[in-house]
Amino acid sequence: MTAALSAPDLAARLEKEFPGAIVESNADSLVVDSVKLPDIASFLKNTPELDFDYLTNLTAVDYKEHFELVYHLLSISRNHSLTLKTRCYDRENPTVPSLVALWNAADLQEREVYDLFGIVFSGHPNMKRIFLWEGFPGYPLRKDFGDGV
Amino acid sequence: MEIESGGRKYSYSDTLLDSEEGQVIEAFRAANQQPYPDPAGWLDAEALPANVLLTTVDRVINWSRYRALWPVAFGLACCAIEMMCTAASRFDIARFGMEVFRASPRQADLLIIAGTLSWKMAPWLRRVYDQMPEPKWVLAMGACGTSGGIFKGSYSVVPGFNLVLPVDVYVPGCPPRPEALLDACIKIHEKIQKDRIVRKGGSQ
């Protein structure tokens, strides 16, 4: 079975490398500052004993006062996994750095999150809708979509 | 269209094409908010017209039509699995002369729409329907075809195929069992048998 890495242990280690970047860490996830996300992600990928070479899933959650981005990371060589999260508080122009350069799997999934939540991933080579058509009004997975209809 | 970024090459659809497609879909959605009336007049129609000669001609034509009703394959979602099951050996739609699922609408008489229809797909369903030669019949399979089913009220699903084209027979169920689909096919056969081709341009 794939072992889930203990987020608090990892957080202590990351805190040394990236002071102030860890927002929260609990038993099942590690929440980081979105500005530092690309650096932390690349550290997780390129550090040999962590070696997160596989992004299995990327999604978002709308908590009304903020969006939360969820990245499920897996290391095939080390057989361990991690749930990495980041938050975005801007509802008008939500922007999060793209991770396509690190994991190709992020390409289509970031477009899906953009399509359904309207979160823009800066640095994505082709940020456009994927399922819905161009000109679709609004972002349907936002909690306020269709309010008053 | 290829984009090069970060030393990698990505292949993407053209942005101009995307926005043209979006316009087609939005226009189609705006134009199809009222349901087509169901062509259900045949339900009360009498089985046999009186005139002997014309009746015989009608009968032969109708017989040849309903005995070899070729469906066009239009599986959109989970219902399509049941449709394939209906076509396979256990339920065997070939017993009704209907096993020839055509890949081209130009060779088919019956459109079995099996599955969930999204607005993005709807213009192309209408195109397939328009490409079928007359006479043609439409069978809406599943709760999605009747009303949108579990997706009714969703942002992207057409709530009922009758917004897009006139539907002859609806099959309830989510998904309907193959028996139910076969029963619906037999209803279409009944409708064809009541057709009076010689006297007027076919019954509704």
Ligand code: SF4
């Ligand atoms: S009616 Fe049910 S089984 Fe059929 S396509 Fe819709 S959701 Fe799937």
